[in-house]
Amino acid sequence: xxxxxxxxxDQASNFAPxxxxxxxxxxxxxxxxxxxxxxxxxxxxxxxxxxxxxxVGVPIHGDSRLEAAWMIVPLILAMGMFGWGAVVYVDxxxxxxxTLDVYVIGKQWMWKAQQPNGIKEINxxxxxxxxxxxxxxxxxxxxxxxxxxxxxxxxxxxxxxYNTMWFRPTKPGRYHFFCSQYCGTNHAxxxxxxxxxxxxxxxxxxxxxxxxxxxxxxxxxxxFAEKACVTCHVSNGTGRAPSLNGVxxxxxxxxxxxxxxxxxxxxRESILQPNAxxxxxxxxxxxxxxxxxxxxxxxxxxxxxxxxQSQPVPxxxxxxxxxxxxx
Amino acid sequence: xxxxxPLPGHQMPHEDYLxxxxxxxxxxxxxxxxxxxxxYLGSVTVFFFIGGLLATMIRIHLLxxxxxxxxxxxxxxxxxxxxxxxxFFFLIPSIPAVLGNFLIPLMIGAKDLxxxxxxxLSWYIYLVGGSFVLYSFATGGLDTGWTFYTPLSSIxxxxxxxxxxxxxFINGFSSILTGLNFIVTIHTMRAPGMTWFRLPLFVWAxxxxxxxxxxxxxxxxxxxxxxxLERMFHLGFFNPALGGDPILFQHLFWFYSHPAVYIMILxxxxxxxxxxxxxxxxxxxxxSFIAGSxxxxxxxxxxxxxxxxxxxxxxxxxxxxxxxxSYLVAIPSAxxxxxxxxxxxxGSISWDTPMIYAFGFIGLFLIGGLTGLFLACxxxxxxxxxxxxxxxxxxxxxxGGAVMGYVGGLHFWWPKITGRLYPEALARIAAVTLFVGFNxxxxxxxxxxxxxxxxxxxxYPPEFQVLNVLSTAGASILALGYLLPMLYLxxxxxxxxxxxxxxxxxxxxEWKTDSPPPTENFDVTPEVxxxxxxxxxxxxxxxxxxAPSLAPAHGDD
Numbered sequence: 001x002x003x004x005x006x007x008x009x010d011q012a013s014n015f016a017p018x019x020x021x022x023x024x025x026x027x028x029x030x031x032x033x034x035x036x037x038x039x040x041x042x043x044x045x046x047x048x049x050x051x052x053x054x055x056v057g058v059p060i061h062g063d064s065r066l067e068a069a070w071m072i073v074p075l076i077l078a079m080g081m082f083g084w085g086a087v088v089y090v091d092x093x094x095x096x097x098x099t100l101d102v103y104v105i106g107k108q109w110m111w112k113a114q115q116p117n118g119i120k121e122i123n124x125x126x127x128x129x130x131x132x133x134x135x136x137x138x139x140x141x142x143x144x145x146x147x148x149x150x151x152x153x154x155x156x157x158x159x160x161x162y163n164t165m166w167f168r169p170t171k172p173g174r175y176h177f178f179c180s181q182y183c184g185t186n187h188a189x190x191x192x193x194x195x196x197x198x199x200x201x202x203x204x205x206x207x208x209x210x211x212x213x214x215x216x217x218x219x220x221x222x223x224f225a226e227k228a229c230v231t232c233h234v235s236n237g238t239g240r241a242p243s244l245n246g247v248x249x250x251x252x253x254x255x256x257x258x259x260x261x262x263x264x265x266x267x268r269e270s271i272l273q274p275n276a277x278x279x280x281x282x283x284x285x286x287x288x289x290x291x292x293x294x295x296x297x298x299x300x301x302x303x304x305x306x307x308x309q310s311q312p313v314p315x316x317x318x319x320x321x322x323x324x325x326x327x
Numbered sequence: 328x329x330x331x332x333p334l335p336g337h338q339m340p341h342e343d344y345l346x347x348x349x350x351x352x353x354x355x356x357x358x359x360x361x362x363x364x365x366x367y368l369g370s371v372t373v374f375f376f377i378g379g380l381l382a383t384m385i386r387i388h389l390l391x392x393x394x395x396x397x398x399x400x401x402x403x404x405x406x407x408x409x410x411x412x413x414x415f416f417f418l419i420p421s422i423p424a425v426l427g428n429f430l431i432p433l434m435i436g437a438k439d440l441x442x443x444x445x446x447x448l449s450w451y452i453y454l455v456g457g458s459f460v461l462y463s464f465a466t467g468g469l470d471t472g473w474t475f476y477t478p479l480s481s482i483x484x485x486x487x488x489x490x491x492x493x494x495x496f497i498n499g500f501s502s503i504l505t506g507l508n509f510i511v512t513i514h515t516m517r518a519p520g521m522t523w524f525r526l527p528l529f530v531w532a533x534x535x536x537x538x539x540x541x542x543x544x545x546x547x548x549x550x551x552x553x554x555x556l557e558r559m560f561h562l563g564f565f566n567p568a569l570g571g572d573p574i575l576f577q578h579l580f581w582f583y584s585h586p587a588v589y590i591m592i593l594x595x596x597x598x599x600x601x602x603x604x605x606x607x608x609x610x611x612x613x614x615s616f617i618a619g620s621x622x623x624x625x626x627x628x629x630x631x632x633x634x635x636x637x638x639x640x641x642x643x644x645x646x647x648x649x650x651x652x653s654y655l656v657a658i659p660s661a662x663x664x665x666x667x668x669x670x671x672x673x674g675s676i677s678w679d680t681p682m683i684y685a686f687g688f689i690g691l692f693l694i695g696g697l698t699g700l701f702l703a704c705x706x707x708x709x710x711x712x713x714x715x716x717x718x719x720x721x722x723x724x725x726x727g728g729a730v731m732g733y734v735g736g737l738h739f740w741w742p743k744i745t746g747r748l749y750p751e752a753l754a755r756i757a758a759v760t761l762f763v764g765f766n767x768x769x770x771x772x773x774x775x776x777x778x779x780x781x782x783x784x785x786x787y788p789p790e791f792q793v794l795n796v797l798s799t800a801g802a803s804i805l806a807l808g809y810l811l812p813m814l815y816l817x818x819x820x821x822x823x824x825x826x827x828x829x830x831x832x833x834x835x836x837e838w839k840t841d842s843p844p845p846t847e848n849f850d851v852t853p854e855v856x857x858x859x860x861x862x863x864x865x866x867x868x869x870x871x872x873x874a875p876s877l878a879p880a881h882g883d884d
Contacts (some may be wrong), residue, residue: 057609088706149779162569
């Protein structure tokens with residue numbers, strides 16, 4: 001839909017037209033009921049205005065058919081709102097494959113974003129138009145919320161959790177983003193600008209900006225050695241802990257027989273609470289790194305582990321569930 | 328005014344609950360539900376004043392994008408303390424503890440509530456809880472938001488969170504005891520002939536409210552206690568650094584705090600269900616549907632809490648379930664509005680002040696309720712969650728709905744409470760002022776929200792200024808609308824025209840005793856032989872002359 005609702009921000013993402021259509025749909029239905037009830041009240045107000053001081057009204061006690069009608073009709077309309085809203089929401093909560101992943105960290109009272117090649121931005125976010133972008137959100141302290149009105153999307157940034165949100169920017173330009181979960185003193189200052197660029201401009205911007213030395217994969221590899229992860233997580237699968245080659249995105253078989261997908265949240269949990277999910281055939285030996293790593297370091301480690309996707313997976317010792325065991 | 332029957336020179340009763348005994352002790356140690364109601368009236372008015380003052384400062388501050396009045400810290404304290412004072416110490420107790428306390432025994436023909444001493448205890452608990460909260464306000468203030476989200480409240484906030492949390496914990500027991508008292512009273516103390524389906528709808532609404540108070544309040548009390556323990560002793564419940572989960576807090580918090588909205592609005596719906604048949608002089612349309620919808624709202628209202636959490640990352644299945652259930656709870660609310668509107672059909676409608684409040688209530692509740700459908704919509708909530716759209720929505724429900732109901736109810740029963748009438752013309756002007764001021768204050772906030780202005784911002788981008796200025800202008804009209812009734816109602820306590828037993832007239836039992844009633848309410852226990860809101864077969868109301876002798880057009884109950 002190209003036309004823009006009055007009193008609405010720019011439409012600059014794939015979700016914006018859907019959300020605006022929903023808004024229009026619900027507004028029209030609600031307007032109908034509000035106007036109908038208001039007109040009825042106004043008519044009754046004047047038409048049945050008391051004519052003499054001791055007049056009484058006609059005793060009408062009710063009508064079951066009317067009651068049924070005004071329960072069923074609104075219920076049907078409400079289910080329409082629910083269903084349509086659910087479709088948009090489910091789409092929003094399931095990011096498509098092959099997204100451009102950007103890490104975003106919220107802390108009192110600033111936002112740090114890190115592009116896939118390591119470029120870091122503060123209170124700014126550059127994204128290419130036409131590309132599915134996924135933000136992986138982490139918080140250093142309290143709950144924040146990343147909100148881009150022009151994209152009609154927001155997601156809470158919760159300490160101890162990884163939340164993700166996705167969108168496809170459709171219109172180059174600069175748009176406000178806000179923190180919309182109250183987070184303390186300078187909550188209102190915790191915002192910035194999303195810059196949507198033509199893909200070519202974005203590529204030029206990426207290569208033109210310095211900061212590639214802070215490549216998270218490199219930083220993660222260094223941490224992996226510093227924190228002695230490498231002594232157990234041996235890449236050929238002969239260590240006391242599973243090899244991490246190819247683990248990202250794969251199904252992991254756990255000691256209790258269940259299977260989990262090794263996504264960002266799983267990797268994060270395995271670092272901070274190693275005993276929460278033990279890989280089958282391994283002992284719970286790993287110490288916790290809770291409180292010893294910053295969110296940025298966890299992200300770097302995650303980026304490094306993700307980069308091992310392309311490494312050869314050893315025949316045994318990777319903890320990856322055989323495909324036949326998929327549920 | 329001309330539509331009310333002329334008042335033959337009424338006399339104040341010789342002895343009533345107000346002048347039966349004198350002295351401070353006779354008030355502070357009273358077990359009379361009517362006097363306790365007045366004690367509550369005084370104390371909730373104090374908190375309304377505090378909350379209103381804070382709101383005024385908020386609106387003045389937001390006149391300019393950079394903030395006009397105070398520092399960010401202070402601004403955060405203003406809206407937090409506004410919310411805490413208004414929700415926990417004004418809105419939740421207002422109608423139940425003032426009007427409910429006063430009226431439930433009168434309406435069912437009882438001498439008092441079932442547990443008069445516990446009733447007094449509730450008020451003292453309220454005072455103790457309120458004192459802790461005021462202590463918090465005075466010593467460092469509170470800047471967590473009334474929602475107390477962790478880990479901001481339990482770890483990061485530098486304000487006086489602990490006394491506030493203790494105060495709200497204590498105050499919860501006041502609510503629980505009031506609910507308990509109401510339920511037992513309604514079950515066991517109805518006068519002969521007062522069957523369940525002859526109960527005034529006000530009593531049904533309070534029965535439903537009491538269920539929510541008893542079942543919900545313990546959860547918020549425990550939740551805030553856990554947050555307090557985490558803050559004081561670093562026990563890890565909600566802080567991830569200590570192994571807790573901040574999302575758990577939200578589940579527990581909203582398990583009470585969403586039903587709490589129904590604690591505020593259900594009694595107001597009860598008030599409106601009394602006013603409309605009285606001033607339309609006909610039975611309420613669909614009595615059993617209105618009564619049943621109160622219970623349905625109370626029950627389903629417990630199953631919708633996580634619609635506050637659609638963007639926290641909660642499971643998609645949970646979000647689908649809670650969105651669906653939120654739409655279900657809209658139906659009984661719609662049923663009430665349709666039934667109130669239908670009651671007006673072929674009525675004999677007067678334009679007395681309580682009726683103006685009832686119309687105002689329907690208009691504002693309609694907008695507040697319908698905008699709830701926007702927020703319950705998963706796809707739309709992604710955009711409008713935590714924006715001014717939400718602020719506007721819940722103010723339409725809580726202020727447009729609950730406070731209009733409360734002020735309308737005060738006007739309706741003022742003659743019963745004080746024995747005197749207020750100046751009618753002034754009261755109508757105030758009612759219209761409130762309605763206009765309210766809409767001007769809060770309607771622009773819906774637009775602000777859709778444009779993307781987040782809530783709890785002490786400063787905002789300049790493009791939002793026009794709507795904020797409109798809102799502040801509306802708030803000044805609204806403030807006038809609240810000050811007027813405070814002044815003339817107080818004035819009327821001494822100088823108002825004497826009302827007599829039943830000035831409107833209305834059909835309830837409370838109108839069959841003196842105004843103000845005697846301490847024991849009725850000289851002899853009344854016996855109920857009539858159906859609720861029946862103006863046809865009530866020669867005692869003095870309206871027989873104009874009664875049309877039509878048979879009921881439909882009858883389903």
